[in-house]
Amino acid sequence: MNSVTSTQDTIQHGSDQGHDSHHGPAKGIKRWLYTTNHKDIGSLYLWFAFIMFLVGGAMAMVIRAELFQPGLQIVEPHFFNQMTTVHGLIMVFGAVMPAFTGLANWMIPMMIGAPDMALPRMNNLSFWILPFAFLILLASLFVEGGGPAFGWTFYAPLSTTYSGDSTALFVFSVHIMGISSIMGAINVIVTIWNMRAPGMTWFKLPLFVWTWLITAFLLIAVMPVLAGAVTMVLTDKYFGTSFFDAAGGGDPVMFQHIFWFFGHPEVYIMILPAFGIISTIVPAFSRKKLFGYTSMVYATVSIALLSFLVWAHHMFTTGMPVYAELFFMYCTMLISVPTGVKVFNWVATMWRGAISYEVPMLFSLAFIVLFTFGGFSGLMLAITPVDFQYHDTYFVVAHFHYVLVTGAIFSLIAAAYYWLPKWTGVMYDVGLAKLHFWCSLISVNVLFFPMHFVGLAGMPRRIPDYSIQFADWNQIISLGGFAFGLSQLIFLALVIKACRKQGEPVADKVWDGAEGLEWTVASPAPYHTFTTPPKIQD
Amino acid sequence: MVKRVVLSVCALIASSLPFICLGAEKSDLNLPVGVTDISQKVYDLHMTIFYICIAIGVVVFGVMLWAMIFHRKSRGVKAANFHESLKVEVAWTVIPFVILIGMAIPATKTLFEMEDASESDVTIVVTGSQWKWHYKYLDDDIEFYSLMSTPMEQIKNKWVKGDDYLLEVDKPLVIPTDRKVRFLMTSDDVIHSWWVPDFAVKKDANPGFINEAWTRVNEPGIYRGQCAELCGKDHAFMPVVVKALPPEEFDAWMIEQKRIKAEAAAEEARLLAMNMSFDDLMQEGESVYLAYCAACHQANGAGLPGVFPSLINSPITIGGVDGHIDIVVNGKKGTAMQAFVKQLSLKQIAAVVTYERNAWGMNSGDIVQPKDVYQFINQGE
Amino acid sequence: MSQRSVSATQQQANTRLVKRLLLATAIMFGFGFALVPLYDVFCDITGLNGRVYQKDTQQTQAAQNLVAPLTEAEQDNIDVTRSIKLEMMTISQAGGAILFEPIDKTLRIHPGQMAEARFRITNVSKDAKYVQAIPSISPGQAGLYLHKTACFCFEQQHIEANQQNEFVMQFYLDTDLPEDILQMTLAYTLY
Structure with a gap:
C-alpha cells in the first residue's frame, strides 16, 4: 500500500536495548503481571489463547472418544453435555477471540507506527481478568451437579428453570469475558483512531487494522447485549423474574432473539480479523498488491452491517411468520455477496503474481478453499425450507467448524507463521511447520467433511449416542479428530523451539514480498518501537 | 517441491470428488427424498443449491489452481502490477446477486407451501417433555405418551444393538396417509424440536406457546426421527416414530384405540374396588420406574448428585405416603419433576410409589393401592 | 516526541x-x-409469537356493548361470506389437581361476528388455587385479527378447593382477516 522509510533511530533503538534497562522489560514474573507493553500483553494473550485452545481441544477429544462408537462408553450424557457446552465457550471466548486480541496488541501499534496501545494500563487489566473468567468456568465443572450443560447458546428455559446450581458461576464468568473483550475493543479503537503515525491516512491502513477496527465496533455493539442476556438468565433463575418464562408472561423464544442478536455479529467478530490476515499474507507471497483494497474495506463494512439483520436465521424452526422467514433468508443470502467479493479479490491477487509456497501461504490457501466450503454450506443453510432439514444436525456442526477451524483458526496459525520470526528473531523449524500443515490439512478434512454426510442423513447435534447407521462415519470423524488434536502438538513444539531462539536469525524484512511498517523494525522486534513516528510516503 | 505441493492439492481435490458424488447419490450420505410432496421439493431445492455451489467452486478454485500452478515464482514469472478494476469488481458483485435471485425464487415458493397448514383433516397436539413425546388427537380425545423402547442394556453395550437402536418407541404416532395432518407443537418443560426427516418437518416445541406444521404422507410405512433441540441429559433418547397407515386402516385403528380407552377406564374402576398384592405392585412398579423414573433418579435410585435427587432414604420415600403420592401426581414446580398424573394410570402410580418405598433396601412394607391414589387426587370430596 | x-x-x-x-x-x-x-x-x-397483547379497556367497553343486540351498522360489519374454523386447545401445567378443558372445542364463526368460547377449570385438591392462563395462537399472524373483549386469561383466577368453574372468553375476528387464514388454533396453557 505504501512504501516506508524507516527512521534511523528505530533501528538504533533496537540495538540500544541492552544497556538501557529503563526501557527494557522488568525481570521475572513481575514483568508479566505489571506489564503495560503491547508486545508483552500480545504474547500473554496469544499464549493464553493457545493454552485454552488445547484445553478446549481436550474436551473435543472427550466428545469424539464418546462418539467413536454407538452406545455409552466413556462419559455419562450429563457430562457429555457439559463437555459440548464448555468446549464451545472456551473455543469462542477463550481461544479464538483472545488470539485475535493478542495479534491486535502485537501488530496494530507496529502496523500504524504507534509506540504502544493508547491505553496501556487498561490493556493489562483486560488481559489479567481473563484467566479468572476461565478458572471460574472450569471450576464449575467440579462443583456438585457439574458445570453448564445447556450448550454454549444457553437457551432458556434449559439454562434457567432446568439448569444446575453452577449457572451463577457460568454467568459471572461470561460477564468477565465480556468486560475483557469490551476493554480490548475500546483500546483497539482508540489506538487506531488517535495513534496513527503522521501520513497514515485511513485508506493507507493495512487491511488487518481495518478489519480489527470494524471488529472492535462490533464487539462494543454486541458484547453488552450478551451481558444483558446472561443477566436476564441470572435473574430468571435466582431472582424470580420472568423474561423467558411463559408462566410469568415471558417468552423463551425471546431469549433466542436476544442471544442471536449478539451471536451473529459474534460470528463475524471471529472471522473479520481472519479476512485481514489473509489479505496481508496472500499479497506478500504473490508478490503483488492486494487486488481491490477499497472494495475489501467496503465489503468488510457491509458484512458487519448486514450481520445485524440476519440473526433469526439461527431460529427458523422456532416458528415465525412466513414474511419474517423470507426477510431473514434474503438478508442472509445477501451476505454471501460481500463475502464472495473477498474470495474473488484474493484469487485475483494471486492471478499473475509470482507465487511461492511458504508455510503462512500454505495455511492461507487452505483457508481460502476451506472457508469457502464453509461459505457454501452457509448459503445452503440460509435457504429456509431446506434449513428445516439441516437445522441442529451435524451439517450445521460441519458448517461452523469449517468456518471457525479451517477459517478463524487456520488464519491464526497462518498469522503466527507469518509474524513469528519477527517476534522471536529466528526462523522457526520450517520442516516441522510443513509437517504441521499437512497433518492439519488432511486430518481437519477427515474430521469435518464427513460431518456433512451424517448431518444430511439425519444425525442431530449435541447427542452422546447415535443410531447405528451413523457408526462408520463417526468412527472416521473421531479418528480425524484425534489426528487433528495431535497435530497441534507439533505446533506447540515448534513455537516453544522458536521462543527459545532455536533457529537461523532472520533479517528485518523476513519475507521478500511483505509490506508494512512492522518489517522496518529490527528482528526480533525491540521492546519499544516507533517511539519516534515513522515517515510514511506514498 | 512446489510441484509436489501442486500435485498434492490436485490429489486432495480429486480425492474429495468421489465423496461429493457419493454423497449426492447414496441416501445414507444425503438428505432423504422423503415420502411427501414437500420433502421431494425440499430435496430438489437442496440438490439445486448444492450443484450451484459445486459449479461456483469449480470456477473459483479452477482459476485459483491455475494461478497456483502457472503463476509460480519458481517458474520465473514476474508479478504483474494490476490491483484494481472497477469493471471486474462490479461484475463479481452483480453476477452472484443474480445467481442468488435464481435461488431465492424456488425457495420462496416452497416456503409458502410449507407454511400453509390450513384445511387439515387430522389435528394432533405434539407435546415434548423431558424426555418423551406426548401425542393427542384433538378431535378424537385419544392421547398417549411415546417413550424410547431401546433397553438400557443395549445403550450400555451389554446387549447387541438392534437395527432401530435409539430410533424405536413403545407406542408410535399413527397417522393416515393421503390426508393432511396438522401438528400443533408445545412443551411441558424446556424447548424440544419434533423432527421427521422423511416428512421434511422440524418444528420447535416451546413451553407456553404453540407452533404448527403439517404433512401429507404419500406412502404407508414407519418413519423415524429424533428430538432436534438440546433438551437436557437424555436429549439423545427421545426418538420420534410415526406409522403412516392407509386411511381406512387408520380409521380402524382409531376405533380400536377408543375401545381400549374405554376398557382401561373400566379396569381402573375395577381396581379401585379391590386390592392388588404386594408382589404385583412391586413388579409393575419396577417396570414403571425403569420406563419413567430411571432416566433421572437412575435405575439404582441414587440419582445424580446435584442434579437429580437420590430416592434412597430421602425425605420423600421415608416420609408420609401422601407426600410421596403428591410429588408423583403433581410434580414439583420449577424442577424437572413432572406431574405424572397425566402420564400414568392410577395403578401405575400406586405401583411405582410402592416400589420406591420398598426397593433398594428400604423395605418399609408400605403398600399403596390404586384407590389410595384415587382418594388422594380427589381428596376434596 | x-x-x-x-x-x-x-x-x-x-x-x-x-x-x-x-x-x-x-x-x-x-x-x-x-x-x-x-x-x-x-x-x-x-404476530411473531402468536400471543395476543391488546387488552385496552376502551376496546373492552366498546365490545361489551357489542354483546348487547347488534345495531344494524354492526351487523353489516359481519363478513358472512367466510367462516373460520377455530380450535380450542388447553394445556394444564398447574399440577395434577387442576383439570382444564375446553367446553366448546371447535367453533365456526364469521369475521366480525361476536363469539364466545367456554372453558372449564376443575380443582380437585383440598386447597384453593390461583391459576393463570397464558394464550397462544397459531398461525401467529391470525392473532393480530383476534380481538378479545373479555378473557379469563387477562388476570389470575382463584379457584376454591374441590370446585369446578366455567370461564368465558368473548372475542371477534377482524373483518380484515387475510383470505388465506381459514383455520386457527387458540391454545391456553394454565400455570
Missing part, C-alpha cells in the same frame, strides 16, 4: 474517545434490556 510521553492533546483526545465508547457500551447494555419491550411491540405488529 520522546518515548511513551504522549502529548497532552493526544491524551485529551484519547480520554474523549474512551468516554464516548464507554457511553456506547452502556447504551448497548441498556439496549439489550430494551429488546424485551421492543420484542413485545414487534410481536404485536407482526
Whole structure:
C-alpha cells in the first residue's frame, strides 16, 4: 500500500536495548503481571489463547472418544453435555477471540507506527481478568451437579428453570469475558483512531487494522447485549423474574432473539480479523498488491452491517411468520455477496503474481478453499425450507467448524507463521511447520467433511449416542479428530523451539514480498518501537 | 517441491470428488427424498443449491489452481502490477446477486407451501417433555405418551444393538396417509424440536406457546426421527416414530384405540374396588420406574448428585405416603419433576410409589393401592 | 516526541474517545434490556409469537356493548361470506389437581361476528388455587385479527378447593382477516 522509510533511530533503538534497562522489560514474573507493553500483553494473550485452545481441544477429544462408537462408553450424557457446552465457550471466548486480541496488541501499534496501545494500563487489566473468567468456568465443572450443560447458546428455559446450581458461576464468568473483550475493543479503537503515525491516512491502513477496527465496533455493539442476556438468565433463575418464562408472561423464544442478536455479529467478530490476515499474507507471497483494497474495506463494512439483520436465521424452526422467514433468508443470502467479493479479490491477487509456497501461504490457501466450503454450506443453510432439514444436525456442526477451524483458526496459525520470526528473531523449524500443515490439512478434512454426510442423513447435534447407521462415519470423524488434536502438538513444539531462539536469525524484512511498517523494525522486534513516528510516503 | 505441493492439492481435490458424488447419490450420505410432496421439493431445492455451489467452486478454485500452478515464482514469472478494476469488481458483485435471485425464487415458493397448514383433516397436539413425546388427537380425545423402547442394556453395550437402536418407541404416532395432518407443537418443560426427516418437518416445541406444521404422507410405512433441540441429559433418547397407515386402516385403528380407552377406564374402576398384592405392585412398579423414573433418579435410585435427587432414604420415600403420592401426581414446580398424573394410570402410580418405598433396601412394607391414589387426587370430596 | 510521553492533546483526545465508547457500551447494555419491550411491540405488529397483547379497556367497553343486540351498522360489519374454523386447545401445567378443558372445542364463526368460547377449570385438591392462563395462537399472524373483549386469561383466577368453574372468553375476528387464514388454533396453557 505504501512504501516506508524507516527512521534511523528505530533501528538504533533496537540495538540500544541492552544497556538501557529503563526501557527494557522488568525481570521475572513481575514483568508479566505489571506489564503495560503491547508486545508483552500480545504474547500473554496469544499464549493464553493457545493454552485454552488445547484445553478446549481436550474436551473435543472427550466428545469424539464418546462418539467413536454407538452406545455409552466413556462419559455419562450429563457430562457429555457439559463437555459440548464448555468446549464451545472456551473455543469462542477463550481461544479464538483472545488470539485475535493478542495479534491486535502485537501488530496494530507496529502496523500504524504507534509506540504502544493508547491505553496501556487498561490493556493489562483486560488481559489479567481473563484467566479468572476461565478458572471460574472450569471450576464449575467440579462443583456438585457439574458445570453448564445447556450448550454454549444457553437457551432458556434449559439454562434457567432446568439448569444446575453452577449457572451463577457460568454467568459471572461470561460477564468477565465480556468486560475483557469490551476493554480490548475500546483500546483497539482508540489506538487506531488517535495513534496513527503522521501520513497514515485511513485508506493507507493495512487491511488487518481495518478489519480489527470494524471488529472492535462490533464487539462494543454486541458484547453488552450478551451481558444483558446472561443477566436476564441470572435473574430468571435466582431472582424470580420472568423474561423467558411463559408462566410469568415471558417468552423463551425471546431469549433466542436476544442471544442471536449478539451471536451473529459474534460470528463475524471471529472471522473479520481472519479476512485481514489473509489479505496481508496472500499479497506478500504473490508478490503483488492486494487486488481491490477499497472494495475489501467496503465489503468488510457491509458484512458487519448486514450481520445485524440476519440473526433469526439461527431460529427458523422456532416458528415465525412466513414474511419474517423470507426477510431473514434474503438478508442472509445477501451476505454471501460481500463475502464472495473477498474470495474473488484474493484469487485475483494471486492471478499473475509470482507465487511461492511458504508455510503462512500454505495455511492461507487452505483457508481460502476451506472457508469457502464453509461459505457454501452457509448459503445452503440460509435457504429456509431446506434449513428445516439441516437445522441442529451435524451439517450445521460441519458448517461452523469449517468456518471457525479451517477459517478463524487456520488464519491464526497462518498469522503466527507469518509474524513469528519477527517476534522471536529466528526462523522457526520450517520442516516441522510443513509437517504441521499437512497433518492439519488432511486430518481437519477427515474430521469435518464427513460431518456433512451424517448431518444430511439425519444425525442431530449435541447427542452422546447415535443410531447405528451413523457408526462408520463417526468412527472416521473421531479418528480425524484425534489426528487433528495431535497435530497441534507439533505446533506447540515448534513455537516453544522458536521462543527459545532455536533457529537461523532472520533479517528485518523476513519475507521478500511483505509490506508494512512492522518489517522496518529490527528482528526480533525491540521492546519499544516507533517511539519516534515513522515517515510514511506514498 | 512446489510441484509436489501442486500435485498434492490436485490429489486432495480429486480425492474429495468421489465423496461429493457419493454423497449426492447414496441416501445414507444425503438428505432423504422423503415420502411427501414437500420433502421431494425440499430435496430438489437442496440438490439445486448444492450443484450451484459445486459449479461456483469449480470456477473459483479452477482459476485459483491455475494461478497456483502457472503463476509460480519458481517458474520465473514476474508479478504483474494490476490491483484494481472497477469493471471486474462490479461484475463479481452483480453476477452472484443474480445467481442468488435464481435461488431465492424456488425457495420462496416452497416456503409458502410449507407454511400453509390450513384445511387439515387430522389435528394432533405434539407435546415434548423431558424426555418423551406426548401425542393427542384433538378431535378424537385419544392421547398417549411415546417413550424410547431401546433397553438400557443395549445403550450400555451389554446387549447387541438392534437395527432401530435409539430410533424405536413403545407406542408410535399413527397417522393416515393421503390426508393432511396438522401438528400443533408445545412443551411441558424446556424447548424440544419434533423432527421427521422423511416428512421434511422440524418444528420447535416451546413451553407456553404453540407452533404448527403439517404433512401429507404419500406412502404407508414407519418413519423415524429424533428430538432436534438440546433438551437436557437424555436429549439423545427421545426418538420420534410415526406409522403412516392407509386411511381406512387408520380409521380402524382409531376405533380400536377408543375401545381400549374405554376398557382401561373400566379396569381402573375395577381396581379401585379391590386390592392388588404386594408382589404385583412391586413388579409393575419396577417396570414403571425403569420406563419413567430411571432416566433421572437412575435405575439404582441414587440419582445424580446435584442434579437429580437420590430416592434412597430421602425425605420423600421415608416420609408420609401422601407426600410421596403428591410429588408423583403433581410434580414439583420449577424442577424437572413432572406431574405424572397425566402420564400414568392410577395403578401405575400406586405401583411405582410402592416400589420406591420398598426397593433398594428400604423395605418399609408400605403398600399403596390404586384407590389410595384415587382418594388422594380427589381428596376434596 | 520522546518515548511513551504522549502529548497532552493526544491524551485529551484519547480520554474523549474512551468516554464516548464507554457511553456506547452502556447504551448497548441498556439496549439489550430494551429488546424485551421492543420484542413485545414487534410481536404485536407482526404476530411473531402468536400471543395476543391488546387488552385496552376502551376496546373492552366498546365490545361489551357489542354483546348487547347488534345495531344494524354492526351487523353489516359481519363478513358472512367466510367462516373460520377455530380450535380450542388447553394445556394444564398447574399440577395434577387442576383439570382444564375446553367446553366448546371447535367453533365456526364469521369475521366480525361476536363469539364466545367456554372453558372449564376443575380443582380437585383440598386447597384453593390461583391459576393463570397464558394464550397462544397459531398461525401467529391470525392473532393480530383476534380481538378479545373479555378473557379469563387477562388476570389470575382463584379457584376454591374441590370446585369446578366455567370461564368465558368473548372475542371477534377482524373483518380484515387475510383470505388465506381459514383455520386457527387458540391454545391456553394454565400455570
